[in-house]
Amino acid sequence: MSNIVDPLVGQIAARVRTERERRRWTLAQLADASGVSQAMISRIERGESSPTAVVLGKLSAAFQLSVASLLALAEGTHEDTEEDTEATPGVRRRADAAEWRDPDTGYRRRQITGPRFPAEIAEIHLPAGARVPYPAAAFAFVRQVVWVLDGRLTFHDGDTVHQLDAGDTIELGDPAPRVFVNATDAQCRYAVILTRGTQP
Structure with missing residues (x-):
């Protein structure tokens, strides 16, 4: 698959890698759990390929997350901290929303x-x-x-x-x-x- 320019590719890459490492899984273990090839997972984690909706579904299922949750976590790239646990109210402009x-x-x-x-x-x-x-x-x-x-x-x-x-x-x-x-x-x-x- 050719490289895809998408503002969320890097964030999805970081989230997939973080979720895999949080479980202490190797690429092979995630590949076995998801049915997605190691090569594809590696390209996704390096930000070289944008995963399809089907691939995201398989990865989220392996992580026991919904696709919506996986993408929402990707959009919220910072990690939770003791000081950052409450919702920050405010206006979200359409032009600023990642798609x-x-x-x-x-x-x-x-x-x-x-x-x-x-x-x-x-x-x-x-x-x-x-x-x-x-x-x-x-x-x-x-x-x-x-x-x-x-x-x-x-x-x-x-x-x-x-x-x-x-x-x-x-x-x-x-x-x-x-x-x-x-x-x-x-x-x-x-x-x-x-x-x-x-x-x-």
């Missing part, structure tokens, strides 16, 4: 809340024809709501398929393999609202 783009599908994700806010809210733009699958483990330890803002989302929740139109919401239950699909010829925009349960 992550999947190099495979063109899926775009913008974090709405800051890293200290008790709920994680993200805005997703899913292009026409895009399909993004995530393993069940990517949904462990979280409660999550998907809220369709524009367009139509075909949402596979395990073996159940839901057609969600603008204004529709779905509250996710126990972890299951899930797929976000835009089967239309127009962009779909939705929000993901997530709160964390048990810390892995």
Whole structure:
């Protein structure tokens, strides 16, 4: 994969490396746990490749984090300290918000809340024809709501398929393999609202 210029690539690289090292895992151990090759993980950790949404899903599942949590942690690059445990209120300008783009599908994700806010809210733009699958483990330890803002989302929740139109919401239950699909010829925009349960 060619190098991708993205403002979050370096931050994602640092977060993946930090999460791996926090668990004292080798590259081989993370590769075994995630199903992502050692070579790809190494390129991601060096900031040489932007991971796809599918790869992020596999890595987050191995870490027992949601994709939203992994990206939110990447956007909050500083580590927690005793003096820095409370949310800092303030205005977040649209122009200042980092946006992550999947190099495979063109899926775009913008974090709405800051890293200290008790709920994680993200805005997703899913292009026409895009399909993004995530393993069940990517949904462990979280409660999550998907809220369709524009367009139509075909949402596979395990073996159940839901057609969600603008204004529709779905509250996710126990972890299951899930797929976000835009089967239309127009962009779909939705929000993901997530709160964390048990810390892995």
